[in-house]
Structure formats: C-alpha cells, structure tokens
Amino acid sequence: SAVISQKPSRDICQRGTSLTIQCQVDSQVTMMFWYRQQPGQSLTLIATANQGSEATYESGFVIDKFPISRPNLTFSTLTVSNMSPEDSSIYLCSVLQGGGTEAFFGQGTRLTVV
C-alpha cells in the first residue's frame, strides 16, 4: 500500500490569501488526485495531476482557483487561491495502486477560512 504524507494537516487562513498543500508519496505514481470534502459532504474530485503535463480539472473547478504542480512522480501541490469562507473544507490527495485498482489517501488538510 502507498504511504502518502500531506502537509499541512490543518490551517486557519484569512480570506483573500492563498494556501499551498503538499502531497508526497513513497513510491512513483503516474497520476495523483486532489479531492475536496466540504463539511458534511462526501468527496468531490478537483483534478488529476500527471507529471509533465497540465492537470485535468473536473467540472466546476478551474486552474486559476486551484493551481496544481506535479514536478516529479512522487510529489504534487495544490494551491487554494484567493480564499473565501466557502473554501473551508478538507482537501485530500490520493493515488491508485495495485494496477490502478485501489485508492489510497493522505491524511487530509483541514482548511478553515475566516
């Protein structure tokens, strides 16, 4: 199973600022996934990050708001830009292993925007 380290684990930020979340995997993976979990809701996929190419965003998410970097096969960052209280959520990174069948997640970043 993959071991995924995500930082920070939580943060409280002022509206209008940006926060960058880091995700480190203990093995090389082709794709890394970023999810958002709003309070009381289930997980929603934000984007898929491939090394060496631009991330692919899901409907309702845009690069200007959630820029993603993927500099190598074990690391990715997600930035939440120009934050508002509506961005308060848990953000999670994920990878697929076992031939792309089983999903593993980081510990999550609990973001509160005030």
Added chain:
Amino acid sequence: KQEVTQIPAALSVPEGENLVLNCSFTDSAIYNLQWFRQDPGKGLTSLLLIQSSQREQTSGRLNASLDKSSGRSTLYIAASQPGDSATYLCAVKTGANNLFFGTGTRLTVIP
C-alpha cells in the same frame, strides 16, 4: 452518472454488537468497490477492496459483500469496539480514474 447512497447516515450501537452498513449504487458497470474509514477531520483509510468479479472480502472483524447486479454492498463489523467509531465511506470505481463516493455512515460505538 453514478450515484452512491449509504444508509443509515448515522448509527449508534453498544459495544460488542455486530452491525451492518449499507451502500447502494445506481450503475452496476463498476470495476470495483472500496470501503474506507474516516476519523473526524482526517483522511481516508482503506479497509477493503472488492473487485467486480468478487462476492466478498474479509479482513479481521470486517466482511464486505458485493452484489453487483442489484447495485449493493454491505460492510459487516463483528463484535464492535469503541475504537470502531468513525465515518465509513464506500466508493465505486467506474472508469480508469473515476471514483464515486457515498456520503458515509457515521458510526458511534458506545462503551
């Protein structure tokens, strides 16, 4: 679009009881189904993965079943313990990278 539903949304049981959590999905064309545990404010821990060709998987006190044709899965927890208190999520994989999650069942095991 695939929709995943989990019932009940919340469940409280006394310690030692056996319990069943339910997950249903609308499109039976799935690759697999995965059960996760989530502690408050934390990430997801993978519990069990059932491939579409399988009927069940077991790990310790946990047993997950899959009836793909009827769009249902259950997670059975035997001899529940207070440490089992968490939210349990099921997710179905329908494409190369598409995971659809239910909204979870929040379990409380009362000592």
